[in-house]
Amino acid sequence: MRASLGFKTILICVTFFSSLFSLSAFARPQIEISYARPLSSHGPVVLRDGHELAIIKLVLGKPYLKRSSAHKKAYEALVLSADFFEQQFGLKSFDGKNSGIKATVGVGRIALMFPTLKKLKQNAVWATQEERFIFGAGGEFMAGFEDELDVVAHEYTHAVIQHSSQIPLWGESGALVEHFADLFGEMAEQLYRPTQKKWLIGEDILTPATKKNYSEMESRPIHALRDMLNPGDGFDRQPSHYSQVPFEFLDDCVPAIDNDACGVHVMNGIPNRAAALIISQLGWEKVKWIYFNLMTERLKSSYLGHEPKFADYSRELLQLCSENLEAQDCDVVLAALKDVGLR
Ligand SMILES: [Zn+2]
Secondary structure, eight states: OHHHHSOOOTTOOSTTOOOOOOOSOSOOOOEEEEEOOSSOTTTTTHHHHSOOTEEEEEOTTSOOOOOOHHHHHHHHHHHHHHHHHHHHHOOOTTTSSOOOEEEEEEETTTOTTOHHHHHHHTOEEEETTTTEEEEEOOOSSBOOGGGOHHHHHHHHHHHHHHTTTOOOSSHHHHHHHHHHHHHHHHHHHHHHSOOSSOSEESTTTBOHHHHHHHHHHHTSOOOSSEESSSGGGSSSOOOSSGGGSOGGGSTTOOOOGGGHHHHHHHHTHHHHHHHHHHHHHHOHHHHHHHHHHIIIIITOHHHHSSOOOHHHHHHHHHHHHHHHSOHHHHHHHHHHHHHTTOO
């Protein structure tokens, strides 16, 4: 199904490019949100040069100009994403230096002649070179990226990783990046915008027509882009056990656009499920620093001596558990890793 859609790099974020007035006391990073030009004389380089059409600066404590609902929603979700990392981990902005946050909304509204933009139209991206969040204008299958907190916080987590561990974005390493982005994105949503159903990623960005049509086509209910607890139930069906990873994504795989950088949005379902099992039983408070440490420190290539693989992830997770939690808690962690074939 993924291949037939032609936009499978959902939430891909990076690789190929280069309301809320809080009562809390900390100073937030400045957030600047701009609106993409419909067409740019620079062609697809709209990310860098085409966002000056309507730039507004949003500074904490001052009323902001209401430009469009996309502006407002992007602002609110970025505020919550930044608050999540500051309140949970003391991280000031995505880089720990309270740097300003930049985003562009409405990308790809009229983009038929630019394949790059056409792809971005139904996507959300952290553009690594531009250091800017990109939210597509939405289309036939998906819309409202800037409104869904787990999606926005997913992208924000990419920025955190870029400024900490710099885990590579391909193969098993990239699947771990996508796993962390889903996990921290979902936890931001569970804390700040709790919904009835936990562990669903992008439950609101699939249009009602997409949910209906694809549910009928596949004879199963489709509620979200990804389902962390039941990876096989998402819009893109993912393996939930390491033994189910398609052979094409393993050792000899060469990362490319058309193979999702060796299945990074396929394989992330495996650690996603393990984390959902663990947190469902132990609670977020108990394990949050373990996951943060794992993401920002323990899986650095410079720490390991090689790019992180799933085996490194499971070993370091258990090691951090034994350093910080009780033996019975680590039994829960071990059981979850066994459930998904990572132990
Ligand atoms: Zn991502």
